[in-house]
Amino acid sequence: MKQQKKWYDYLWIVSLVYLTLGFLNILFAWLGLIFFCTPLIIALVTGNKGYCHRYCDRGQLLALLGGRFGLSRKRDMPRWMVSKAFRYGFLVFFLAMFLLMLWNTGLVFAGARDLQEVVTILWTFQVPWHWAYHGTLFSEGVAQFAFGFYSVMLTSTILGLVTMVLFKPRSWCVYCPMGTMTTLICKVKAKECV
């Protein structure tokens, strides 16, 4: 019984388009805020994680590459990676790095720091990305945020791909910070209803 595909079953294309656009012009990285806000809004409004199984573009991409294209070993994840401690720990680390990125953006806005035309992968490796910067009409801080945000998106995509290959296709879903946050929101909302 094969279910008919809906329009939202093709959102994996959005992932590829986003990463490509950021390669051409870094300012497109701002569009990534959609992927941050939509799951939170859905969780806050409806109290469910409909975003994860319906609209998540990254989840679909990982399922496609790991499943249909067979790029996953399909092994069990180590138990420590499935644990709640790791999930919450990763969320805290992820948010801390995000705040650091916002702080650096603020410094550029304030003129206390020069624009860094690099994309930082895995919070460590600085990769030159100057070809994707063609100037901005606004403050250089706008571009700094774009570089920072694109770094976050690229880093998490890479982590998702690595755990896809090593473990199950959608292993990323287990420790996805957005998923952990929406679960927390749902927990609070479920308690409110009782």
Add this chain to the structure above:
Amino acid sequence: MAEGKKKKRLARVDRDLCASCGCCRKVCPREAISIYKGLYALVDEALCIGCKKCAKECPASIIEIQEVDR
């Protein structure tokens, strides 16, 4: 074989560790799985046929197929 000893296979979810990502819901051929309030995967035992598709798909590998008395 004595009747009444028939076993039924069912998917059991470790609700505490469930990430409620909905991967299982997507592959279930019987639409037996829903995500209860965004908290965990809930299996409708009347619909579940224990086909194991969800268990294979679950990225956290926390779904087990158990045999239970009918």
